[in-house]
Every structure is written in structure tokens, then in C-alpha cells.
Amino acid sequence: MLNLKFDYLPSNLQEKLQQGPDSQGIEALEWLFDPKTAKNLPLGWFDWPLKDHKALIEDIKAAAAQIRSNSKVLVVIGIGGSYLGAKALYDALTPSFKKSEENTELVFAGHNLSSEYLLSLNQYLQDKDFSLCVISKSGTTLEPALAFRYLFNLLVQRYGMTVALERLFLITDPEKGVLRELAGQNEISAFSVPVDIGGRYSVLTAVGLLPLAVAGFQIEKILKGAAQARNDFDRAENTAKAALNYAIIRHYFYQQGKVVELFVSHQPRLKMLAEWFKQLFAESEGKEGKGLLPVSLLYSTDLHSLGQFVQEGNPIFFETVLDIKTEKTDLNVATGFFDDGLSYLEGKTMNFVQNQAFLGTVQAHVEGNVANLIIQLDELSEYSLGYLTYFFMLACALSGKILGVNPFDQPGVEAYKSNMYKLLKN
Ligand code: PA5
Numbered sequence: 186m187l188n189l190k191f192d193y194l195p196s197n198l199q200e201k202l203q204q205g206p207d208s209q210g211i212e213a214l215e216w217l218f219d220p221k222t223a224k225n226l227p228l229g230w231f232d233w234p235l236k237d238h239k240a241l242i243e244d245i246k247a248a249a250a251q252i253r254s255n256s257k258v259l260v261v262i263g264i265g266g267s268y269l270g271a272k273a274l275y276d277a278l279t280p281s282f283k284k285s286e287e288n289t290e291l292v293f294a295g296h297n298l299s300s301e302y303l304l305s306l307n308q309y310l311q312d313k314d315f316s317l318c319v320i321s322k323s324g325t326t327l328e329p330a331l332a333f334r335y336l337f338n339l340l341v342q343r344y345g346m347t348v349a350l351e352r353l354f355l356i357t358d359p360e361k362g363v364l365r366e367l368a369g370q371n372e373i374s375a376f377s378v379p380v381d382i383g384g385r386y387s388v389l390t391a392v393g394l395l396p397l398a399v400a401g402f403q404i405e406k407i408l409k410g411a412a413q414a415r416n417d418f419d420r421a422e423n424t425a426k427a428a429l430n431y432a433i434i435r436h437y438f439y440q441q442g443k444v445v446e447l448f449v450s451h452q453p454r455l456k457m458l459a460e461w462f463k464q465l466f467a468e469s470e471g472k473e474g475k476g477l478l479p480v481s482l483l484y485s486t487d488l489h490s491l492g493q494f495v496q497e498g499n500p501i502f503f504e505t506v507l508d509i510k511t512e513k514t515d516l517n518v519a520t521g522f523f524d525d526g527l528s529y530l531e532g533k534t535m536n537f538v539q540n541q542a543f544l545g546t547v548q549a550h551v552e553g554n555v556a557n558l559i560i561q562l563d564e565l566s567e568y569s570l571g572y573l574t575y576f577f578m579l580a581c582a583l584s585g586k587i588l589g590v591n592p593f594d595q596p597g598v599e600a601y602k603s604n605m606y607k608l609l610k611n
Contacts, residue, residue: 186413186563186572189427189434190508193547193557198437205424210433213586214423217579227593229381230578233389234411234571241376242405245391248354248374249398253289256352257313259399260306260336262295263320263392264328265464266384267356271396273461274388274570277454278402288401294336295319295329303335310339316352318399320392322378324362327605356391383593385465388574403567410571418579428576432584434558438503439477439588443556445502446477447495451484451543452509454565459483465577469585469592476588485542492546496553503556508543511564512536 191199201207206214216222217231252259261271275291294306317336321329340349350371357364359377368375376391378384387393389411394404418428435446446466448459459481470476480502482491495504516535521528530538547557562569585592 186410186417186569187427187576188561189430190559190561193551193559194434195556198434198556201437202430202433203424205422206426206429206433209436209587210429210583211423213432213583214426214429216586217582223381226591227381227383227386228582229379230383230386230389231582232415233379233382234408234415234575238408241391242394242408244376245395245398245404248376248395252316252318252352252354252399253401255314256289256316258290258292258310258315259318259396260310260315261291261293261318261320261396262329262332262336263293263356264296264326265468266387267320267322267326267329267378267392268293268296269385269457269461269464270388270393270574273458274393274397274402274407274567274574275400276457277565277570278397278567279400279454281453289399291396291400295332298328298331303332306336307339315340315343316354318354318356318396319364320356320378321364322358322362322384322387324357324364327602330363354395356395385468386578386593388461389571397567406567407571410566410568410573411575412571413568414572414575414579428579429583431558431560431576431580432587435477435580435584436587438556443501443503444477446479447502447504448479448481449484449504449506450481451507451539452512452565453483453486455507456481456483458507458570461574462577465581466584468595468598469581470588470590472590472594472597475590484546488546495550495555500554503558504550505558505560506543506547508559508561509563509565510561513564 191202217228222228223231261268271291272293292306292309294303317333317340319329319333337349337353340352343349344352350373353373355364355368355373355375356378357368357375359365359380365375367373376395378387378390378392382390384392389408394407397407398404418426421427423429438446448462450456450459463479463481466477466479471478482495495502518527518530518533518535518538520531547559551557562573582592
């Protein structure tokens with residue numbers, strides 16, 4: 186399902202990986218499996234795919250069926266880990282230009298403070314039946330709270346209070362917080378973000394699964410893919426543990442002064458997956474003056490902008506390239522009407538051209554001393570994306586441990602919040 190390709194890494198790193206994890210890698214592994222770790226840190230995501238989720242899946246499907254029966258659009262309100270996972274998988278699984286007529290469309294809000302965004306969303310919703318799904322573990326985050334106020338007003342104006350409450354779905358802390366209280370007081374449908382699963386590790390819970398079920402995707406397959414990733418990790422010998430190797434590779438580059446990780450994909454549909462990846466790693470590792478800065482690039486688009494820098498600029502980075510082995514669609518290079526010098530490509534397909542561009546880029550960058558790690562995923566599907574997201578969460582936890590930080594907190598995010606609240610209260 187997923188393969189790490191080491192061919193374009195420096196030879197000494199390849200040798201290191203063949204020898205198996207060093208003491209830091211072993212320590213990180215032991216830490217992850219040590220029951221004491223789960224007692225002290227929010228590690229609920231680690232065993233999550235192995236648990237029995239039948240009841241949760243049934244509840245999610247019932248809520249999704251209700252939303253699908255009466256809504257053209259579900260507005261998913263949330264920010265950070267409460268939004269990026271669903272958005273990433275939704276985009277990765279949805280064709281770039283086609284929003285299926287049969288399925289309820291997902292639209293996201295509450296991840297910015299833009300009045301233009303809300304006003305234009307209001308316009309967009311004018312002729313469409315809609316429901317709201319508010320996702321906030323704490324219930325106190327300002328961006329989604331303000332979007333919720335605005336959009337709930339629209340919902341009440343459109344349908345009246347009783348129906349508006351039926352069209353409202355909450356995903357929040359199982360016990361406390363404003364949204365949980367609201368759910369209790371008004372009998373609103375509510376799902377939980379487990380106490381021991383932090384926002385950016387929550388894509389495989391209702392946080393990701395409810396929106397994706399509404400959009401018509403098979404959520405059992407997402408969980409099955411994640412369970413496979415967990416089982417593969419358990420079964421593999423230490424030298425073959427892909428997530429551990431990825432963590433070790435990242436740390437190797439970090440120690441070499443390659444402080445930026447360029448996360449590269451070649452499909453426009455994966456743009457938001459890269460955003461999810463950036464949030465997962467940046468929020469987990471960027472602390473105590475440490476960490477790799479994750480940056481995302483979409484090729485070949487960015488080869489014509491940042492590509493110059495990657496090839497010849499300040500060499501502070503390495504590339505992690507996501508390669509999808511089998512694309513579901515392909516297209517013949519179109520017949521030319523004019524002499525554009527490209528007739529030699531007739532009879533070839535766009536995927537052939539893309540693959541050659543992929544290889545040519547990797548080779549050029551490696552020749553320019555930019556190491557490339559290729560992460561090859563078999564295909565883009567619910568199953569493979571469940572596998573991939575779990576793989577990244579595992580790798581991120583191990584990588585944070587090797588770096589010597591707590592990969593599950595985000596104390597730095599509070600700084601802007603407290604300044605903003607002070608200013609807002611003045
Ligand atoms: O990963 C995290 O914990 C954060 O990105 C949160 O998901 C984000 O800040 C939103 O928090 P909340 O769900 O409490 O609104």
C-alpha cells in the first residue's frame with residue numbers, strides 16, 4: 186500500500202537505514218508502546234483503528250443519511266485539526282471540477298476571520314438547502330465560534346429555530362465545553378472528539394468521518410486502511426518500519442542543517458493533504474526553538490516559480506515526494522492543430538508525460554544536491570488515505586520524540602490568542 190523509496194537519499198543515509206534504527210529510534214519505539222506514555226499523553230489515536238467502531242459508524246451513517254436527505258450543502262465549521270483532515274480527504278477523493286449531483290457538497294467555514302468569506306458563503310447558500318456541522322474540541326476557538334454565530338443566524342432565518350436545531354450537528358469534547366453544554370440543553374446531535382485524541386490526530390474520528398460520510402465516502406474503508414497501517418507497523422521488523430524510517434530520515438536531515446522539508450505532490454487534488462501534513466508536523470514539532478519547517482509544493486505548477494530556488498537556491502531543505510503509483514484516470518495527448526513541435530508526444534498519455542516530468546525533476550534535484558525521499562502510495566482511495574494519514578501520524582509522533590519535544594501540545598498557539606483577546610476586550 187505504501188512504500189518508502191530510498192534510491193534518491195544520500196548513500197550514507199541509505200546505509201544507516203539498512204542497519205536498522207539507532208538508539209534514539211529504538212527509544213522512540215519503546216516510548217510509543219509503553220503504557221505509561223498513554224497514561225501521560227493523548228495517545229488515543231494510536232490504537233484507535235484497532236478498536237471496534239461499529240456503533241460509532243452506525244451513528245455517523247444515521248446522521249449522514251439525515252443530512253443527505255435534506256441538504257445540498259453541509260457547512261463544516263472548524264479550524265486547524267478540526268477542519269484540515271476532512272478537507273484534505275474530501276479534496277483528495279473528489280474530482281477537481283466535478284461536485285457530484287447525488288452527493289451533499291461539503292463547504293468549509295470557521296477557518297478564517299474574513300467577512301468577505303462569510304458574506305460570499307451566504308450568497309452561495311441562498312438557493313441551497315444546508316445543514317451545519319460545528320467541530321471544536323475546546324468549544325472556545327474564536328474563528329469557528331464567530332462563523333457558527335453567523336451561519337446559525339442564517340439557518341434560523343431560513344428554517345425557524347426548531348428545524349435549525351435539527352440541522353445542527355456538533356463534534357466536541359465528550360464532557361465539557363460550550364458546545365457540549367449546548368448539545369445537552371437543546372438535544373442537538375453531538376459526536377465526541379475523544380479526550381485522549383488531539384485535534385491534528387483526529388481525522389479518523391467523527392471529526393473526519395462525519396463530513397466524509399455526508400459527502401458519500403465509505404468511512405469503514407478509511408478505518409480499515411488505518412488499521413492495516415497499524416498492523417503493518419506492528420508486524421514489520423524494526424528495519425522495515427516505514428513510519429520509524431521516515432522519522433529517522435527527517436531527523437538525519439535536521440541534524441545536517443536541512444531545516445526545511447519540502448512536501449511535494451503532483452496532483453492538484455492533494456493540495457489540502459499537504460496543508461494537513463504541514464499542520465500535523467509544524468504544530469507537533471515546532472517548539473523549544475527546534476523542528477523542521479514543513480513547506481508544501483505542487484508540481485509541476487511550482488516548478489515554474491519555486492523550482493528555481495529548489496534547484497539552485499540556499500540549500501536548507503530536502504524533499505519528501507508523494508507519488509501515486511496508479512492513477513484512476515488518464516488521457517491521450519490531444520491531436521495538434523498547429524505545428525507546436527510536440528507531435529512526437531501524440532500516441533502518448535498525459536500520465537506518461539507526468540511520470541517523465543516526475544522522474545526528470547527528481548533526477549535534476551538530486552543532481553543539484555537536494556535529497557529526495559519518495560513516499561509511494563498505491564492509489565488514491567478511502568482505504569489508501571486511511572493508511573496514509575495513520576502512517577503520517579505515527580511518523581510524526583516518533584519524529585517528535587526523536588527530536589525531543591512533546592508532539593501532542595501546541596503552547597505557542599496560545600500567544601496570538603491571548604494578545605488577540607486582550608485587544609478585542611479593550
Ligand atoms: O491540533 C490541534 O490541537 C489544533 O490545531 C486544534 O485542532 C485547533 O486549534 C482547533 O481547536 P478546537 O477544536 O478546540 O477548536
